[in-house]
Amino acid sequence: MTDGLPPHSDRRTTPTWLSPVLTFVGFGVLLGLLGPFGSYLGITLPVRVAHYTVNMVVISLMAVAAHWLAARLVFGGPPPLWASLAIALILAVPGAVVVLGSLWLFAPQVLPHVTFAELCVQTALINVLISVVVRMIRAWRMASSQQAAAAIHLSTPQAPAAPSAVLVLDPLREKLPLPLRRARILGLTAEDHYLRVHTDQGAALILMPLSQAIDTIGADAGLRIHRSHWVVREAVVDSARKEGQIEVKLANGLALPVSRSGRRLLAEARLI
Numbered sequence: 001m002t003d004g005l006p007p008h009s010d011r012r013t014t015p016t017w018l019s020p021v022l023t024f025v026g027f028g029v030l031l032g033l034l035g036p037f038g039s040y041l042g043i044t045l046p047v048r049v050a051h052y053t054v055n056m057v058v059i060s061l062m063a064v065a066a067h068w069l070a071a072r073l074v075f076g077g078p079p080p081l082w083a084s085l086a087i088a089l090i091l092a093v094p095g096a097v098v099v100l101g102s103l104w105l106f107a108p109q110v111l112p113h114v115t116f117a118e119l120c121v122q123t124a125l126i127n128v129l130i131s132v133v134v135r136m137i138r139a140w141r142m143a144s145s146q147q148a149a150a151a152i153h154l155s156t157p158q159a160p161a162a163p164s165a166v167l168v169l170d171p172l173r174e175k176l177p178l179p180l181r182r183a184r185i186l187g188l189t190a191e192d193h194y195l196r197v198h199t200d201q202g203a204a205l206i207l208m209p210l211s212q213a214i215d216t217i218g219a220d221a222g223l224r225i226h227r228s229h230w231v232v233r234e235a236v237v238d239s240a241r242k243e244g245q246i247e248v249k250l251a252n253g254l255a256l257p258v259s260r261s262g263r264r265l266l267a268e269a270r271l272i
């Protein structure tokens with residue numbers, strides 16, 4: 001549950017819905033090959049694959065819709081793990097209806113040998129398992145994204161275009177303490193007439209308006225998540241709800257509050 005902008009440009013070249021749909025199909029094919037709950041005994045392999053793929057796509061789309069509603073109506077951000085597991089269990093009943101319909105379509109000969117209660121239990125188990133696996137995949141992808149962003153940042157000074165980028169940032173970096181002038185800027189916080197610059201090597205307070213600092217870095221490089229806070233897109237690694245307030249966590253571990261308008265911007269940028 002996402003920095004310098006080439007990584008985002010690459011991700012936007014494919015439709016946002018394609019990756020999760022392919023993931024659902026992959027899970028369905030895998031379940032079809034494994035044939036859980038004894039389905040390998042009464043259903044042939046091609047039929048099993050079709051049956052589980054249809055079930056996985058339909059039930060997963062139901063789960064995505066449920067998470068979307070929970071994120072916006074209940075949590076104001078990504079639902080916690082316990083909520084995802086609760087959704088997985090709640091969807092066991094409508095999911096079992098989907099499975100029942102799929103069996104009627106693909107393998108009606110099996111229907112006399114299964115009960116609706118059994119299908120509910122089986123669907124609940126698969127839903128919970130998939131929820132946990134998806135969480136693990138998202139955590140792995142987030143860690144990989146952070147490592148890739150760090151590698152890109154380290155290689156930037158040697159790139160031919162680096163000198164021009166340094167010149168653009170000079171007005172801001174000139175005001176930073178010497179140890180921070182080459183640090184990666186993660187975010188900005190306005191404090192009265194001063195500006196706190198958050199970097200991966202520490203923070204510093206300088207005299208500069210927030211709007212001027214944003215223009216210096218480049219407004220497209222980040223998001224104004226709050227009246228007093230601006231963050232670099234690639235610096236956002238996580239989000240959480242704390243005491244009714246959504247916060248984003250930056251790569252250096254710093255948590256910053258998010259306003260309602262900032263929440264919309266983060267959602268549009270697919271950062272929460």
